[in-house]
Amino acid sequence: MDNQVQELTSSITTSLTIPSTTMRHRIPISMLQANGNMWNHSLIFTMMHGDHLNPNHVMRTIKIKWKVVDACDIVRAGHNRFVCRFSNDNNHERVEEQQPWVAMGCLVLMEPFTTGMIAANATFERLPLWMSFRGEHMQTKTVRMIGSVAGIVTTVLPVRIIPRNAEGFRARVNINVNEPLLQGYPFNTLSNGDVWISFKYNNLPGLSCTSCL
Numbered sequence: 001m002d003n004q005v006q007e008l009t010s011s012i013t014t015s016l017t018i019p020s021t022t023m024r025h026r027i028p029i030s031m032l033q034a035n036g037n038m039w040n041h042s043l044i045f046t047m048m049h050g051d052h053l054n055p056n057h058v059m060r061t062i063k064i065k066w067k068v069v070d071a072c073d074i075v076r077a078g079h080n081r082f083v084c085r086f087s088n089d090n091n092h093e094r095v096e097e098q099q100p101w102v103a104m105g106c107l108v109l110m111e112p113f114t115t116g117m118i119a120a121n122a123t124f125e126r127l128p129l130w131m132s133f134r135g136e137h138m139q140t141k142t143v144r145m146i147g148s149v150a151g152i153v154t155t156v157l158p159v160r161i162i163p164r165n166a167e168g169f170r171a172r173v174n175i176n177v178n179e180p181l182l183q184g185y186p187f188n189t190l191s192n193g194d195v196w197i198s199f200k201y202n203n204l205p206g207l208s209c210t211s212c213l
Helices: 001-014 028-036 055-066 089-097 140-147
Strands: 040-047 074-076 083-084 099-102 106-113 128-134 153-159 169-176 186-187 193-197
Touching: 028 040, 040 089, 040 153, 074 153, 083 089, 106 128, 128 140, 140 153, 140 169
Parallel strands: none
Antiparallel strands: 040 083, 040 106, 074 083, 099 106, 128 169, 153 169, 186 193
């Protein structure tokens, strides 16, 4: 009887013992790469001051706003963070070019997203705005330098030529959403000393306060 109890105890102990070597099922590298490539060249976005919003409502509203209801996939990547994958590059470029977007009473802030990025590390501090500058003696490099006072300049138009319309030079500038918009800045000249150059924001979102501009 004692031998039977000992054998039974030994059998139970053996069955409950955790293997010394961790067991795992290996997924083929090609499959992992295919999964990752699905989300390359996507974007991650958040709703500024929109932590209270229902995520399902956000995803549905954004698809309608961007006119990509059947042309993109949006997944939740954390609290008030969403990753969007477009079915074609044209829609992706259009959405980025037509910034800033306002939906559900919030500014939509976005950043490029690729596989390997950690959604929680996205900062969402910049918003692209077009700014206008007027000056008879300006050139592209000068406009770029002036625009850099307001933020990070990504584009200056027109390129290599003097503007031939009343708009003058335009610069696309990524401004910091956590800081006030600059109304202008004093710059030196060759013959008139320091002059004040005003900044005109061409596509300012309706949510922005204009009383200080």
